[in-house]
Amino acid sequence: MQDKNVSVNNFEQCLKCDICSSVCPMLAANPRYPGPKQAGPDGERYRLKDPAYYDLTLKFCLNCKRCEVACPSGVRIGDIIQTARLKYGRQNRPLRDFVLADTDLTGSLATPLAPVVNRALGCRPVKAVMDRLVGVDSRRTLPSYSGRKFVRWFRESAAHRQLGFRRFVSFFHGCYVNYNFPELGRDFVRIINACGFGVHLLEDERCCGVALISNGFGAQARHQAEINVRSIRKAVSAGEPVVGCSSTCIFTMRDEYDHLLGIDTSDVRDSILLASKWLYDKVESGSVKLVFKSDYHLKVAYHTACHMNKLGWSVYSILLLKMIPGLELIVPEQQCCGIAGTFGFKKENYGYSQEIGKSLFDTLEAISPDIVATDCETCKWQIEMSTDLKVMNPISILAEALDFEKTQKSNIR
Amino acid sequence: MRFDVVIIGGGPAGTGIGLELQRSGLDCLVVSEGLGLEESPRREFVEAGGTLLQGDTVLGGTISEGKVTGVATRNLKGTPIEASCYVLATGRFFSKGLISTMDGIFEPVFGCDVLYDRDSTNWTNPDFYAPQPFEDFGVVTDDQGRVSIGGRTISNLFAAGEVLAGKIGMQTGIERVVNAVLGRK
Numbered sequence: 001m002q003d004k005n006v007s008v009n010n011f012e013q014c015l016k017c018d019i020c021s022s023v024c025p026m027l028a029a030n031p032r033y034p035g036p037k038q039a040g041p042d043g044e045r046y047r048l049k050d051p052a053y054y055d056l057t058l059k060f061c062l063n064c065k066r067c068e069v070a071c072p073s074g075v076r077i078g079d080i081i082q083t084a085r086l087k088y089g090r091q092n093r094p095l096r097d098f099v100l101a102d103t104d105l106t107g108s109l110a111t112p113l114a115p116v117v118n119r120a121l122g123c124r125p126v127k128a129v130m131d132r133l134v135g136v137d138s139r140r141t142l143p144s145y146s147g148r149k150f151v152r153w154f155r156e157s158a159a160h161r162q163l164g165f166r167r168f169v170s171f172f173h174g175c176y177v178n179y180n181f182p183e184l185g186r187d188f189v190r191i192i193n194a195c196g197f198g199v200h201l202l203e204d205e206r207c208c209g210v211a212l213i214s215n216g217f218g219a220q221a222r223h224q225a226e227i228n229v230r231s232i233r234k235a236v237s238a239g240e241p242v243v244g245c246s247s248t249c250i251f252t253m254r255d256e257y258d259h260l261l262g263i264d265t266s267d268v269r270d271s272i273l274l275a276s277k278w279l280y281d282k283v284e285s286g287s288v289k290l291v292f293k294s295d296y297h298l299k300v301a302y303h304t305a306c307h308m309n310k311l312g313w314s315v316y317s318i319l320l321l322k323m324i325p326g327l328e329l330i331v332p333e334q335q336c337c338g339i340a341g342t343f344g345f346k347k348e349n350y351g352y353s354q355e356i357g358k359s360l361f362d363t364l365e366a367i368s369p370d371i372v373a374t375d376c377e378t379c380k381w382q383i384e385m386s387t388d389l390k391v392m393n394p395i396s397i398l399a400e401a402l403d404f405e406k407t408q409k410s411n412i413r
Numbered sequence: 414m415r416f417d418v419v420i421i422g423g424g425p426a427g428t429g430i431g432l433e434l435q436r437s438g439l440d441c442l443v444v445s446e447g448l449g450l451e452e453s454p455r456r457e458f459v460e461a462g463g464t465l466l467q468g469d470t471v472l473g474g475t476i477s478e479g480k481v482t483g484v485a486t487r488n489l490k491g492t493p494i495e496a497s498c499y500v501l502a503t504g505r506f507f508s509k510g511l512i513s514t515m516d517g518i519f520e521p522v523f524g525c526d527v528l529y530d531r532d533s534t535n536w537t538n539p540d541f542y543a544p545q546p547f548e549d550f551g552v553v554t555d556d557q558g559r560v561s562i563g564g565r566t567i568s569n570l571f572a573a574g575e576v577l578a579g580k581i582g583m584q585t586g587i588e589r590v591v592n593a594v595l596g597r598k
Contacts, residue, residue, distance in 0.1 A: 070447055070448035070468070072446060072508065277491075281492055284414065310468070312468060312486075312489065319414070333459065
C-alpha cells in the first residue's frame with residue numbers, strides 16, 4: 001500500500017482509527033505521552049503550519065514501530081514522529097545521551113580497559129554516582145565489554161581461513177558483536193564457513209546509528225550512515241550480500257537510512273539481510289545443507305523483537321529453529337520488552353521501561369524455557385536483567401546444535 | 414516456504430478460515446495487512462501452530478495451467494511462498510481488496526474476475542440510506558468458492574468474506590471454503 005501513495009510517510013492516509021494507539025507500549029504505561037496518532041499524523045498537521053507546535057512529549061516515542069505494523073493504511077507513524085524529533089527537536093541534549101548514543105566511541109574507549117570498566121559498571125558506588133551525576137539508572141544492569149574486539153579476533157584468527165572460499169558474504173558485525181559479545185560473531189563466521197561461504201568484513205563499518213537517531217543526533221547519524229552505505233555498495237557490487245545478526249542494525253540500514261536520514265539505499269536494500277533470512281533462503285533453495293547433532297535437546301521461547309516484527313522476518317528465525325531436531329519451540333504473541341535501545345538506560349525512563357516489559361517477563365517466566373531466543377541484543381539485556389532466564393541469538397543456538405563436521409562435508413563445492 | 418494453505422487477509426474471513434483449517438490439521442499462513450482487528454481468533458490461530466505475517470502485503474501470485482503456484486509478499490522478498498490452496502480474503506474497497514478506477518473495478522492481487530456494473534453512473538444510489546449497488550460488486554466464485562480469471566476457474570484459489578460478489582454472507586462464505594479445502598461436502 002505504501003507504494004501507491006506519494007506523500008511523505010503516507011501522512012494523509014490516516015483515517016484516525018487509532019488502532020496504532022491500541023498497540024503502543026508507551027501509551028499504556030505513560031499517560032503523559034499523547035500516543036502515536038496524536039504525536040504522529042495529527043500533530044504533523046499542526047507542525048506543518050507552525051513548528052512551534054512541536055511537542056516535547058514526542059521524546060517518549062520508543063520508535064518500536066509497532067504502530068506501523070498495526071496500521072491498515074500504511075501510514076509510517078513512527079517515521080513521522082522520529083522525523084519531527086530530528087527536524088524540530090532543539091532541546092539541549094545532556095552529555096549522557098551522547099555517550100549512550102555514540103556506541104563506537106564508548107565501545108572503543110571501554111574495550112582496552114574492559115576488566116576495570118566491567119567491574120566499575122557493576123559496583124554499587126559507581127552506579128550510584130552515575131545515577132546521580134550522569135542520569136543512568138542505578139537499578140539497570142549495564143552491558144559488559146569484551147577485552148578483545150571482534151574485528152581484532154577476525155583479523156588475527158579467522159581472516160586467513162577465508163582465503164580458501166570462492167563464494168562470500170560480507171558481515172555487518174555491529175557494535176554489540178564488536179565490543180560486547182564477540183562470541184556471537186565467531187558463531188556466525190563458523191556457521192557461514194561450514195555452509196561453504198567465506199566471510200569478509202566491510203571496508204569501513206561504523207555503528208548503524210540507531211541510537212544517534214533516537215537521541216536526536218541526526219548529523220552524526222547521517223555521517224556514519226553514508227560511510228556504511230558506501231562500504232555496503234562496494235560489497236554488493238562485488239556480488240556479496242551484507243549479512244548481520246542484529247535485527248535493529250539491519251532494520252535501521254534497510255529502512256531508517258532512507259526514511260529518516262534521506263539516504264537513497266534502493267540499489268542495495270535487498271542485499272542487506274539478517275543472518276536467519278539469508279540462511280533460511282539458502283537452505284530452502286537447496287544450495288546449503290545443515291546437519292544437526294542427534295542428541296541436542298532444548299526448550300526455547302522465541303521473543304520477536306519490535307524491529308524484527310517491523311521487518312516481518314521473525315518467521316525466518318522461527319522456521320530455522322524448527323529445523324533443529326530435539327528443539328521444542330514456543331512462540332508467544334509479540335510484545336515490547338520496554339528497553340528500546342538507550343531509552344531504558346535513562347534514569348527518567350527506567351520505570352516506564354520495566355512497566356512496559358512486565359507482561360513479556362511474566363509470559364516468558366510462565367513458559368519457563370531453557371533459553372529465550374531473540375535477534376535483538378538490547379532485548380537480551382532487558383530480559384536477562386528482568387527475569388532469571390538466559391537469552392541467546394538464534395545464530396548461537398544454531399551453532400550449538402549444528403554438527404559442524406557433517407555440515408561442512410555436505411556443503412563442499 | 415511451504416504451507417498447506419496460504420490465506421491472504423487477516424480480517425474476520427481470513428482469520429476465521431485460518432483458525433478452522435489449522436485446527437483441522439493443515440499448516441496455514443495468514444498474511445495480514447496491518448494488525449487485523451480480530452484479537453482472539455488471531456491468538457488462537459497462532460497458538461494452534463499457524464503462521465501469521467502482520468503488516469505485510471501479498472504483492473501477487475503466479476498462475477500456471479489454471480492453478481496458483483506461488484505468491485510473493487513485500488517483506489519476504491526473495492523467498493517463494495507455496496501452498497496447495499490459496500484463499501483470497503482481502504475485503505472490499507476500504508481494505509483495497511477491490512480497487513475502483515475510472516476504467517472499472519478490479520481485484521489487485523491476482524486479477525480475479527469481478528462482477529460490477531460497467532456503467533459507473535449506476536454504482537451509487539443518491540439516497541444515502543438506500544442499499545448501494547456497489548455493495549454487491551466483488552469477486553465471482555463458483556458454488557465451492559473458487560474464483561475465475563479471464564473466465565477460467567482457478568482450481569486452488571478460493572475467495573471468502575467481503576471481497577465476494579453478491580450477498581453470500583460471512584459465515585456461508587467461510588464454511589464453503591473450509592469444506593472445499595478439506596474435501597467435505
